[in-house]
Amino acid sequence: MAVYTEVSAEEIEGFVAEYGLGEVLSFKGIAEGVENSNYLLQTDQGNYILTLYEKRVDAGDLPFFLGLMEHLAGQGISCPVPLHGRDGKALRQLCGRPAALISFLEGLWPRRIQTYHCAGLGGAMARMHLAGADFGLRRENALSVAGWRPLLEDCKGRADEVKPGLADALAAELDHLERCWPKDLPAGVIHADLFPDNVFFRHERLSGIIDFYFACNDFFAYDLAICLNAWCFEHDNAFNVTKARMLLQSYSRERPFSAEELAALPLLARGSALRFLLTRLYDWLNHPEGAFVKPKDPLEYWKKLQFHQQVHGPGAYGLDLKAP
């Protein structure tokens, strides 16, 4: 939940005038998203999202993010589209920050995941991966395996405050992942943050995907590994193999897996669990007192990591491997 930058009525009215979108009728900060300030803006022409990019986002990455949304929407993927001002620009400044006005997407994100959510997600993710194929820009994944060592170095001195023995366990896991991480799998533009609050549904059908601010170039299967963790565990951290099967099967109908991708899934799932464990651990240990944003529990991802450590093949994720 986040509004870090207060925008005055005069400022928003001046900003909206650059787009010719009519009168501002209301303007409310949204308690969603943790990286940027988001406002829901209503004018007499419609609803829009205003995003002010805060300091955790590298301004140099914004042309990639905004360009990707436009590219994907142009390929028929339901995602927000940055609006262009009368001067043609989509990326502007407001209150001293980079800012963009983005189309509003209808739908609700699922607080309680059902199997149909996972099925809808898998197919949409595969279509998104295919649609990104001819996008012209590249962005490395700063939070893939090469990025985890520096995070662990920052945290390891205090990791045992969260759980005794955690620092050593994470170091051993990272050693393993660095040694075994795949070098060559089908890759392209991935979302890299497809948590339920970034996926909207209407009438049990996926209606849109939002928040492309972690999107990057990486293995397609890593996006799936992130979703195995984010969508397929119950609140008691039990793994729901039916949800995983729905996710993977519906994905593979749109973009079939290679044998190497399937074999790498357990390792990618461990890596994705470690990635969110480390960033949550970092935020947990470093959040300022009285911060707006309550940090998320890193140990949730420790339990997910332990599950994947016990997995010996992709069959554990519900796939019928006789007919891949």
Place this chain on the structure above:
Amino acid sequence: MAVYTEVSAEEIEGFVAEYGLGEVLSFKGIAEGVENSNYLLQTDQGNYILTLYEKRVDAGDLPFFLGLMEHLAGQGISCPVPLHGRDGKALRQLCGRPAALISFLEGLWPRRIQTYHCAGLGGAMARMHLAGADFGLRRENALSVAGWRPLLEDCKGRADEVKPGLADALAAELDHLERCWPKDLPAGVIHADLFPDNVFFRHERLSGIIDFYFACNDFFAYDLAICLNAWCFEHDNAFNVTKARMLLQSYSRERPFSAEELAALPLLARGSALRFLLTRLYDWLNHPEGAFVKPKDPLEYWKKLQFHQQVHGPGAYGLDLKAP
């Protein structure tokens, strides 16, 4: 900024069905308000605010608050109106909490106060005071002079952590206010929390007043005293007498002041400054680590209190006392 209760898609869809308002198109937590959870809800029939009343609100007061909004709206005051479900009820339960669906009010609240804002506010407040005259319910002001002693008792042991000498200064001020607080001034239903974020404007005209969850029966002039503090000081805590004049003059055009009210204004302004100082001090000293809501600086109100302590009559607030 606040969303304390997470409502699932299924829960909100079930809730909206009780009103027959069509399909839920979107549902977003709003980063405004600190007492309750507020969501902006869009259905194919319009926009609404869903409020879940959290534990700081006494459920026994909700019929007063919701009834007042309905009463005032019926008298032509632009304020949100609670919707009634198909069963006739406006006050319901959602996620184990009292909840109400409320009409959506267009307009922007002013982040930078101009004199026209103060003029619009004064007239609207006076009309609201008059419109409340025949409202059938009563609610005492728990945060008037009788309520400040217990707050001070809770805080005085640690008040000097915020500013050395503050505990003694507050005790002396409270002694004075308890001794001199007026017993008999024109009274009725007041809003009691008319800060800028509760007042919307369109085209430089006031378009509505929201958030009646501190409304109560008290002196009308106490509502004005709250606004002198909330609207008429600049960011450097300099008092802007022009804004005060606009506020009071526009009020008195709709409801002329009695001589006693005018004479009491400086004391009421001190009292209102102490009231917000004490509640902010309490929140400052007692906010949980990592809380969602960043506490507001109590010393802002210490500086305002000191200003009013130097005031010897209502002329300091810009009134031309030759023609009251």
